[in-house]
Amino acid sequence: MKIALLGTNFGQAHAAVYAARADVEVVMFGRDPQKTAHTAGQFGFASSTDVDAAFTDPSYDLVDICLPVPLHAAYVLRALEAGKHALVELPLAGDIEDAKRVTAAAARSDKHVFVDMFERFIPANQALFDAVNEGAYGRLEQLTLWNMTAPLWPGASLGLKALPLEAMHSDMDIITRALGLPQDVTVTTVARDKDSAAIEAVFGFDDATARSSISSLMPEAWGARGGYTATFAHGVLDATSTMGFDGKPSGTVTAYTADGPRVLDLPSADQYTGMIDHVMAVLRGQAENQISPASVLEALHLTLDIDQRVNRKRVDSPR
Incomplete structure (x- = not known):
């Protein structure tokens, strides 16, 4: 599975889990070329500053969004429109109406949306x-x-x-x-x-x-x-x-x-490994999505x- 990991700050918590897996290929995306390349290199990943490619390149299966909260909802919607699965850092959105829009879009889509309720x-x-x-x-x-x-x-x-x-x-x-x-x-x-x-x-x-x-x-x-x-x-x-x-x-x-x-x-388990293990199991058809947008609305409210x-x-x- 090829993953576009957006964000070089908290994205490192997800990167550490991906780096230990043999079943994923990850490209880390960021705004600063040097910082992005340096951070990605620490995990053995390729890097890019062309964020649009995460959505337009058909080779990416999952977009992992570890960006500032105001971008969460828009980027999840963009991933769904591009026909890709999305994993988004919590909270799903900074506004309940945006969260409901994402929830509705996820319900209509044949792609999965996961919220990192670690x-x-x-x-x-x-x-x-x-x-x-x-x-x-x-x-x-x-x-x-x-x-x-x-x-x-x-x-x-x-x-x-x-x-x-x-x-x-x-x-x-x-x-x-x-x-x-x-x-x-x-x-x-x-x-x-x-x-x-x-x-x-x-x-x-x-x-x-x-x-x-x-x-x-x-x-x-x-x-x-x-x-x-x-x-x-x-x-x-x-x-x-x-x-x-x-x-x-x-x-x-x-x-x-x-x-x-x-x-x-x-x-003995850590939450980020458990969360990403769950995401991969769902995408392989081995589990039901337990961290869907619909499941987080009450907590977000x-x-x-x-x-x-x-x-x-x-x-x-x-x-």
Whole structure:
């Protein structure tokens, strides 16, 4: 399979996975000839600055879009119009109407569109989804998710402007998959500067509550850490992990029930490999698409609501 990988920044996370596969041929596309060639060369890929070729060259089967959010929807639509499959970094779009247009176009097309909801492929999260779907511990009553990171990605801002779409979207996907859309939302924020901040969001449901805590205020020595505590009627799942730019988190999930604590035996896997393995399995006809545009709309709706609350608050604040 020949893949056009658009983007030399976060595209490196996907590139590292492709480089370990023998069943793909990848060309990396970017704007800067020297940077693109250098980055592509690190993974053994060819490079190009002719982005149009990713869509007009019939030899490309899949367009992998790792570009700024405002370009996501337009480039997915362009890929479909060109008769190609598309994999797009999250979020699917920065506007819910654009996301719905992509969803409708994907439904009409015989090509697949995948959204990189990588957190669905983290074994700890899969354990949570399975517990909810199977009712292993009864009804989910309370869900707390937290992610606290140092500024580990040079040049990347993790301030209030960026945090909702860049960092909270995965949590919103977990919450909506586990509990659906909330009845009410409360958001509080703190900003150290334009690149470092924290957001606390609390969500109310008819018979449950959830919280998402995101922070980029941590010192470098802290690294990146996260996890969740899911309280069910008959038990608790508690997950902790340490992760970084390599996309290979380590961590544990412990189940607490009347029988005592038990550490779950989970497979060793990283989310980006799992996500791309899934994409390839779908394209080979071996699996159903679990990260389609239609499957992310509720999470995106909630994410954009948080973004509006955070950034409207900043604009409207008399301070």
